[in-house]
Structures are given as C-alpha cells and as structure tokens.
Amino acid sequence: MHYGAVEALRGVSLEVPDGQVVALIGANGAGKTTTLRAISRMLRPSGGSVRFRGEGLGRLASHEVVARGLAHAPEGRGIFLNLTVRENLELGAYLRRDRDGIAADLARSFDLFPILRDRQGQVGGTLSGGEQQMLSVARALMSRPRLLLLDEPSLGLAPQVVERIFQVLAEVARGGVSLLLVEQNAHKALQIAHRAYVLETGQVVMQGTGRELLASPEVRKAYLGE
Amino acid sequence: MTEFLQHLVNGLSVGTIYALIALGYTMVYGVLKLINFAHGDVYMVGAFSGYYIAHALGAGDRPTLPKALAVFVGSMVVCGALGAAIERFAYRPLRARPRLTALITAIGVSFLLEYGFQLPSFGLTTQPFPPGPTPRFFPQPFARVSWSLGGVELSNYDVVSFAVAFGFMLLLQLVVYRTRFGRAMRAVSFDAQVAGLMGINVNRVIAGTFVLGSVLASVAALLVAGSRPTINPLMGLMPGLKAFVAAVFGGIGNVPGAMVGGLVLGLAEEYVAGYLLSSYRDAIAFAILIVVLLVRPEGLFGRVRAEKV
Ligand SMILES: Nc1ncnc2c1ncn2[C@@H]1O[C@H](COP(=O)(O)OP(=O)(O)OP(=O)(O)O)[C@@H](O)[C@H]1O
Numbered sequence: 411m412h413y414g415a416v417e418a419l420r421g422v423s424l425e426v427p428d429g430q431v432v433a434l435i436g437a438n439g440a441g442k443t444t445t446l447r448a449i450s451r452m453l454r455p456s457g458g459s460v461r462f463r464g465e466g467l468g469r470l471a472s473h474e475v476v477a478r479g480l481a482h483a484p485e486g487r488g489i490f491l492n493l494t495v496r497e498n499l500e501l502g503a504y505l506r507r508d509r510d511g512i513a514a515d516l517a518r519s520f521d522l523f524p525i526l527r528d529r530q531g532q533v534g535g536t537l538s539g540g541e542q543q544m545l546s547v548a549r550a551l552m553s554r555p556r557l558l559l560l561d562e563p564s565l566g567l568a569p570q571v572v573e574r575i576f577q578v579l580a581e582v583a584r585g586g587v588s589l590l591l592v593e594q595n596a597h598k599a600l601q602i603a604h605r606a607y608v609l610e611t612g613q614v615v616m617q618g619t620g621r622e623l624l625a626s627p628e629v630r631k632a633y634l635g636e
Numbered sequence: 637m638t639e640f641l642q643h644l645v646n647g648l649s650v651g652t653i654y655a656l657i658a659l660g661y662t663m664v665y666g667v668l669k670l671i672n673f674a675h676g677d678v679y680m681v682g683a684f685s686g687y688y689i690a691h692a693l694g695a696g697d698r699p700t701l702p703k704a705l706a707v708f709v710g711s712m713v714v715c716g717a718l719g720a721a722i723e724r725f726a727y728r729p730l731r732a733r734p735r736l737t738a739l740i741t742a743i744g745v746s747f748l749l750e751y752g753f754q755l756p757s758f759g760l761t762t763q764p765f766p767p768g769p770t771p772r773f774f775p776q777p778f779a780r781v782s783w784s785l786g787g788v789e790l791s792n793y794d795v796v797s798f799a800v801a802f803g804f805m806l807l808l809q810l811v812v813y814r815t816r817f818g819r820a821m822r823a824v825s826f827d828a829q830v831a832g833l834m835g836i837n838v839n840r841v842i843a844g845t846f847v848l849g850s851v852l853a854s855v856a857a858l859l860v861a862g863s864r865p866t867i868n869p870l871m872g873l874m875p876g877l878k879a880f881v882a883a884v885f886g887g888i889g890n891v892p893g894a895m896v897g898g899l900v901l902g903l904a905e906e907y908v909a910g911y912l913l914s915s916y917r918d919a920i921a922f923a924i925l926i927v928v929l930l931v932r933p934e935g936l937f938g939r940v941r942a943e944k945v
C-alpha cells in the first residue's frame with residue numbers, strides 16, 4: 411500500500427475469524443488507519459488482496475463493500491456535520507429497505523446511547539466529540555454489518571464514555587458481529603480481543619491471542635506504558 | 637407606486653430565471669467543488685432542443701397544451717442527458733486531478749457547445765442542425781394575453797413562468813431535504829469518502845446532481861424563450877454568468893441561498909435599471925459579486941466550516 415511514493419504498509423497479513431474480536435495496535439503512523447482503509451476500499455491498495463466471506467474485494471468500490479456486510483467507523487469519526495443526528499443514523503442504513511428493521515435499529519441505537527435520542531434533531535456539528543464518537547459507532551451498526559472496522563473509537567473520550575463504548579462493542583460482538591478494532595487504548599482493546607496484531611512501520615511484528623499479548627513483556631513496555 | 641410594482645413584477649420574473657440556473661451551479665459545486673462553467677450553455681441547449689422538438693411537432697400549426705408539454709418534457713430529457721454526459725465524459729475522468737484541470741475543462745466544454753452550435757448546418761432536415769450563428773425564433777407555445785392591473789402590465793406568460801419556476805424550486809427543496817437521494821447528495825457534498833462508507837454510490841449521486849441541475853436550466857430556458865423568443869448559441873453566456881453571481885451571493889453550495897440570490901439579483905437589476913440608469917443593468921451583477929467577495933466571501937447563507945477534532 412502506497413501514498414504516492416510513500417510505502418505505508420508492507421506485507422501486512424491479518425485475519426478476522428467469523429464472530430471474533432481482533433485488535434490491531436501500534437504506534438502513531440504505524441499504518442493502522444491505512445490498513446482499515448485498504449480493507450473498506452476507501453483507498454486502492456497498490457498490491458495485496460482482501461477476502462471477505464470467500465469473495466475478493468479487490469475490484470469493488472467502498473459502497474459495494476458495504477453492501478456485502480462490512481461497516482467502517484473511520485478515523486476522525488466521519489460525522490456529516492451538516493446533517494442531523496437522525497439523518498446520520500439513517501444514512502448508516504442507506505442500503506437497507508426494511509423500514510421496520512431500520513426503525514427497530516434506530517431505537518436500539520438510542521437505547522445504547524441515550525444521549526443520541528435527545529440530540530436526534532440537532533445537526534452533527536453541534537455535538538461534542540464524545541457524542542460524535544457514539545454516533546459514529548451507532549451509525550456503523552445501522553447497516554447490520556457482519557464485520558465492523560473501528561478506528562480508535564475511544565479517542566479523546568472521558569473514562570465513563572470509553573467504558574460505555576467498550577461495553578457496547580462487547581455486546582455487539584456477542585451478537586455475532588466480527589470486529590476489527592484499532593486502538594491506542596491497548597489495554598482495553600486486548601482485554602476484549604480474541605486475537606491481536608501489533609503493527610510497526612507498516613509491518614506486523616507480533617501476533618497472538620489478546621491474553622498472550624497482554625502478558626508479553628514487549629507489549630507491556632511499548633503499548634501499556636509499563 | 638405603479639412603477640415600483642411594475643419593476644417588482646419584472647424583477648421577480650428575471651430573478652426566478654436566475655434562481656433556476658443558479659441552483660445548477662450551486663448543487664454541482666456542492667458535490668464536486670467545481671464551478672461548472674458549461675452550465676449556461678446547457679441552458680442554451682435547453683432552448684434549442686425545445687425549438688427543434690416544437691418544429692418536429694409542427695410549430696406552424698395552432699399551439700396546443702399537449703404540444704407545449706411535449707416540448708417541455710422533451711427538452712428536460714435532452715438537457716438531463718447532456719448534463720449526465722458532460723459529467724461522465726468530461727469531469728469524471730479528471731476527478732482525482734487538481735481542481736484547476738477540471739475548471740479549464742469546464743471552460744472547454746462551454747466553448748464546445750457554444751461554437752459547436754455555430755458550425756455550418758448539415759442541412760438534412762427542414763430545421764437545420766447545428767443552428768448556426770443567426771438567431772432563431774422560438775415558436776410561441778400559447779397565445780399571449782396581457783392584463784393591466786391598475787397600470788401594472790402582467791401577462792399570462794408571467795403568471796405561468798412564476799408558477800412553473802416556484803413549483804420547480806419547491807420540488808427541488810423537497811428532493812434535497814426530504815428524500816433519500818437528497819440526503820445522499822448532502823452527505824456527498826460534505827464528505828464523499830465517508831458517504832461511500834455509508835453504501836452511497838457516489839458516482840451515481842454526482843451524475844444525478846448534474847441531471848437535476850441541467851433539467852432546471854432547461855426549464856429556465858423554455859420560460860425565457862416563451863416570452864423572449866430570439867435564441868442563439870451564445871444566449872447562455874450572460875444568464876450563466878449572472879446566475880453564477882447569484883449562487884455566490886447566496887453562498888455557493890447552498891440550495892436556498894441560490895434561490896434567494898437569484899431573486900435578489902433580478903430585483904436589484906430591475907430597480908437599478910429602472911430608477912438609476914438602464915445601461916447599468918448588466919454591471920450591477922458584477923458590482924454585487926465584487927462586494928460579496930470583499931465583504932462576505934462565504935455568501936449570504938454560506939458558512940465557514942468549523943470542524944470538531
Ligand atoms: N494521505 C497520505 N499521504 C501520504 N502519507 C500518508 C497519508 N496517510 C497516511 N500516510 C502515512 O502513512 C503512514 C501510516 O499512516 P496511518 O494513518 O495508517 O497510521 P496510524 O497507524 O493510523 O497512526 P495513528 O495512530 O496516528 O492514527 C504514516 O507514516 C503516514 O504519515
């Protein structure tokens with residue numbers, strides 16, 4: 411994967427088994443965001459391949475990837491600041507036609523994050539950073555994905571909100587949705603992850619179960635601040 | 637007082653036309669951040685396609701309502717297709733290139749239409765195509781009836797024109813703010829990449845935006861050609877520029893802004909020409925443009941984008 415002449419990823423290979431939570435951790439600039447963007451086709455990788463449920467995604471545009479059951483809550487939250495909270499959520503369900511199902515999922519979003527119910531008529535630009543983050547996660551779930559890519563969902567949030575988001579993610583995962591979770595908050599991510607990968611300057615340098623990496627001295631030193 | 641009212645009628649009548657054209661500029665700018673300088677020429681094509689369709693249906697015969705409707709719908713279809721083609725073949729291949737490349741291409745497309753329509757005709761049909769540089773006369777869609785209301789001149793053309801123009805503006809407002817397509821359009825105009833992550837087919841939304849804008853331009857052209865029937869291949873230049881000014885004035889990218897901008901510009905022109913000096917009519921638009929760019933470059937309804945990080 412290249413940005414112009416910059417090689418951002420080199421031979422990264424990872425796998426998200428059905429129904430599992432996979433964490434991707436690494437320092438700033440390691441290539442985590444780039445990896446997610448290559449998977450959801452926000453970017454066209456210069457090489458390599460992405461397979462999802464037995465199908466190569468290589469030739470697809472990002473909207474076609476969504477249609478196959480993949481959702482991506484991007485870095486920076488990606489809220490449409492000119493649209494209302496409700497419209498943002500409805501856009502998450504853009505490809506769905508089942509009105510009743512959409513209404514039910516909208517209600518579920520509001521149950522998961524009650525603050526969004528109070529804010530539903532406000533435009534995204536008036537939300538606080540944490541509220542935008544909740545909206546981003548809730549919106550990604552509106553497409554009823556089978557695989558959800560999350561880019562630093564806890565960035566800049568108060569501890570209780572981080573707690574809430576991770577609770578929701580664990581719940582979602584129990585419901586059978588696979589998660590690929592990019593996090594700076596390595597501790598939290600590794601706790602809920604079945605598997606984890608450590609990325610360094612565009613390469614996978616370590617992998618294992620969440621528990622293994624939590625116990626690994628290198629990870630503890632580099633990413634858990636011990 | 638009658639004079640004031642007469643200017644009001646005339647000003648609104650020009651203003652609604654500017655508004656209809658300005659909507660095309662503003663919507664395309666919204667989704668592509670591109671000033672589609674060929675838009676005024678799409679307006680011109682709207683008038684000519686109406687002209688050819690009217691002749692094909694027998695323009696010399698007595699005008700009938702079904703015929704007028706056929707001209708209307710036919711011209712809208714032609715312009716919609718033209719808008720989609722311009723997007724597909726001129727702008728889409730350049731989407732990833734610097735903005736300036738697309739802007740120059742827009743000027744190229746504009747020249748292509750303006751001068752393409754002035755080429756010598758093939759002479760295959762009774763109504764030669766291309767029309768060539770000599771002005772043509774747009775056949776009257778229905779007989780003109782004028783009334784004088786306390787000294788204010790008003791014709792059935794004015795009434796139809798207002799009704800149609802406001803009808804289409806209302807319809808567009810509904811499309812943009814109440815439909816799934818409109819929501820997708822607003823999402824694309826905020827962030828096309830993230831819109832793709834919602835499952836929105838961004839290319840299709842952009843093409844749809846060109847179709848909408850071009851259809852409105854053809855409506856404007858037919859309303860104008862109905863009451864001022866001289867049409868020629870360069871007729872889109874001035875209205876195109878003025879509608880662009882109206883769009884900037886209202887805040888480019890902003891749909892209600894384009895409507896208000898068009899109406900304000902039409903009225904300003906009419907009152908300046910009526911009360912000051914009629915030769916200033918065309919200058920007023922550009923005076924407004926300069927003032928807007930100096931004082932409030934984001935336009936009346938435009939906002940400076942503040943983003944949370
Ligand atoms: N659009 C771009 N153009 C050029 N280089 C880029 C671009 N986007 C990212 N990069 C580079 O690619 C590398 C990987 O970036 P990426 O955003 O994937 O990192 P990250 O692991 O998500 O970092 P962070 O934790 O800071 O979000 C970095 O060196 C970055 O500078």
Ligand SMILES: [Mg+2]
Nearest residue numbers: 442443444485
């Ligand atoms: Mg990142």
